[in-house]
Amino acid sequence: MSTVLLAALALYVAAGVVTGAAxxxxxxxxxxxxxxFTLPARLVLFPGAALLWPYVLYRWRRxxxxxx
Amino acid sequence: MSxxxxxxxxxxxxxxxxxxxxxxxxxxxxxxxxVAWRWHPPKNLPDVLDIWLRAFxxxxxxxxxxxxxxxxxxxxxxxxxKLLYNRRHFGVLTFFVAATHVGLMIEWFAxxxxxxxxxxxxxxxxxxxxxxxxxxxxxxxxALAIMLTMAATSHDFxxxxxxxxxxxxxxxAVYAAYGLVVMHVALGIMQYEHTPLIPLMLxxxxxxxxxxxxxxxxxxxxxxxxxxxxxxxxxxxxxPNAIPDKGARIVTASGGERIAVFRDGDQIGALTNLCAHQxxxxxxxxxxxxxxxxxxxxxxxxxxxxxxxxxxxxxxVTYRVRWNQGVIEVDPHPLPPGTPASITCxxxxx
Ligand code: HEM
Ligand code: FES
Numbered sequence: 398m399s400t401v402l403l404a405a406l407a408l409y410v411a412a413g414v415v416t417g418a419a420x421x422x423x424x425x426x427x428x429x430x431x432x433x434f435t436l437p438a439r440l441v442l443f444p445g446a447a448l449l450w451p452y453v454l455y456r457w458r459r460x461x462x463x464x465x
Numbered sequence: 466m467s468x469x470x471x472x473x474x475x476x477x478x479x480x481x482x483x484x485x486x487x488x489x490x491x492x493x494x495x496x497x498x499x500v501a502w503r504w505h506p507p508k509n510l511p512d513v514l515d516i517w518l519r520a521f522x523x524x525x526x527x528x529x530x531x532x533x534x535x536x537x538x539x540x541x542x543x544x545x546x547k548l549l550y551n552r553r554h555f556g557v558l559t560f561f562v563a564a565t566h567v568g569l570m571i572e573w574f575a576x577x578x579x580x581x582x583x584x585x586x587x588x589x590x591x592x593x594x595x596x597x598x599x600x601x602x603x604x605x606x607x608a609l610a611i612m613l614t615m616a617a618t619s620h621d622f623x624x625x626x627x628x629x630x631x632x633x634x635x636x637x638a639v640y641a642a643y644g645l646v647v648m649h650v651a652l653g654i655m656q657y658e659h660t661p662l663i664p665l666m667l668x669x670x671x672x673x674x675x676x677x678x679x680x681x682x683x684x685x686x687x688x689x690x691x692x693x694x695x696x697x698x699x700x701x702x703x704x705p706n707a708i709p710d711k712g713a714r715i716v717t718a719s720g721g722e723r724i725a726v727f728r729d730g731d732q733i734g735a736l737t738n739l740c741a742h743q744x745x746x747x748x749x750x751x752x753x754x755x756x757x758x759x760x761x762x763x764x765x766x767x768x769x770x771x772x773x774x775x776x777x778x779x780x781x782v783t784y785r786v787r788w789n790q791g792v793i794e795v796d797p798h799p800l801p802p803g804t805p806a807s808i809t810c811x812x813x814x815x
Contacts, residue, residue, distance in 0.1 A: 399584030428626050438620070441473070445617040456626070 410447070416454055417447030424457050473554075482551045486558060490528070494520045494562075514573040519654075521566035523666065526650065528559040529643050530670040537681035553619050556639075560616035563609055570602075601653030608645035611638050624743060633744065647671065699787065699794040702726045705733065705810045708793070713757075715748040718797035723748065724784050726795055727757055727768055734768040734807030735784035735795045741766075742779070770805040783807075 421439040497520035507513045538545040574580045592600050624632045655663045700716050708714045708728040716724050723738035725748030738748045745761030756765035771781035780803035785796040
C-alpha cells in the first residue's frame with residue numbers, strides 16, 4: 398500500500414520537475430505583463446511551478462489558445 | 466520600482482529585519498539544545514537527534530504563533546506595521562525550520578535502521594479511527610504541505626498568476642496549518658512525554674493568538690459602527706481639512722469594505738483601501754509625486770482614476786465623492802476599476 402502511495406508521489410514530483418523547468422524558462426513570461434525575469438527569480442519560481450504543475454499546465458494551455 | 470522580477474526584493478530595512486530574524490531563530494534553537502543537553506544528557510546518537518528534532522519543532526511552532534499574532538498586533542498599534550510588511554520572509558523561514566524538523570525525524574529513524582517502518586506509521590488505517598494513538602505525523606505532514614505551498618507561491622509573480630482572491634485564500638490556510646500543528650503536538654508528544662511544558666506552550670500560544678484576534682476584531686467592530694450615513698446612503702468623511710494633505714482618511718462601508726479618501730491640495734478622490742499588489746492598506750500611504758503610494762511595497766496609483774501610471778497596468782476600484790455643505794461625503798457603491806471620480810474641492814482650509 399505505502400509503496401503505491403510513494404510511487405504516485407514520485408511520479409507527481411517527476412512531472413512537476415519537468416513542467417516546472419519548462420514553465421520558468423519559456424512559459425512564465427506570458428503571465429508577467431511588461432515584466433522580465435532575472436535568473437535567480439526564475440529559480441525562485443521553480444518550486445511553485447513544480448508543486449502546482451497541473452494547474453500551471455491548465456493555465457498555460459488556456460493562455461496559448463487565447464492568443465493566436 | 467523596477468520592471469524585472471527579482472528573486473527577493475531586499476533593501477536595507479529588510480536585510481536588517483532578516484538578519485535579526487535569522488539570529489533570533491538560531492539563538493532559540495541553540496539555547497533549547499543547550500538546556501535540553503544539560504537536563505537529559507543524550508546517551509547515543511538518536512538522543513542527540515531527538516534534541517535537535519524538538520528544538521526545530523518548537524521553533525517552527527513558536528514562529529507560526531508569532532506570524533499569526535503580527536496581523537492583529539499591527540491592527541491594534543501601527544508600530545507593528547513594520548513587522549507585518551516583512552511577514553513573507555518570516556513565513557518562508559518558518560517553512561525551512563519545519564522542514565529541518567522533518568529531516569531530523571527521518572534521520573532519527575535512519576540511524577536506527579528503522580526507516581522501512583516509517584511508511585507504516587501513515588498507512589495503519591485503523592489508527593485514524595482513534596483519538597489517542599491517532600497518526601500525529603500525518604497531521605504534521607498536512608501542516609508542512611500547507612506551509613510548503615505558501616512558501617513556494619510567496620513570490621509576487623504568483624500573486625498575479627493565481628489572482629489575489631485565490632492567493633489570499635491560500636494564505637488564510639495558515640490558520641489551518643496552525644491548527645494541524647497544535648493537534649500534531651497535542652496528540653503526539655504530549656501523550657507520551659509528561660512534562661507540563663508542552664501543554665503550557667500550546668495554551669500560551671493559543672491564548673495569545675485568540676486574545677489578539679478578538680481584541681483587534683472588537684476594536685474594528687466598534688469603529689465601523691460609529692459612522693453616520695447621509696439619508697441617501699453616502700458616508701460622511703468630514704470637512705476637507707480633516708483629511709491630511711497628501712494623506713487619507715479611511716471610512717468603512719456597511720459591508721465592511723474600507724474606502725480610502727485622499728486629499729492632494731484641493732483634489733479629493735476615493736479609492737479602495739486594498740492595494741492591488743498584496744492588499745496592503747493604501748489609506749495608510751501618502752501621495753508621492755502626485756500618486757497614491759502604497760506603504761507596503763510602493764505600488765503607485767493616480768488619485769484621479771485609480772490607475773497605476775504606465776507601463777504598469779494595475780487599476781483600482783474608485784468611489785464617487787461629493788462636497789456637501791462643507792463636508793466631504795463618499796458613495797459606498799464601488800465604480801468599475803479605473804473610473805475617474807475625483808473632484809476639486811471648492812474651498813480648502815489647510
Ligand atoms: C512531515 C511532517 C512532520 C513529521 C513527520 C513530524 C514528526 C514529529 C515527531 C516524530 C515528533 C515527536 C518528537 C519526539 O518524539 O521527540 C514531533 C514533535 C513535534 N513537532 Fe513535528 N513533524 C512534522 C511536522 C511538523 C511541523 C510542520 C511543525 C511546526 C510547524 C511541527 C512541530 C512539532 C513540535 C512543536 C513538536 C513537539 C516537540 C517537543 O517539544 O517535543 N512538526 N514531530
Ligand atoms: S501591497 Fe505591495 S505595494 Fe501595496
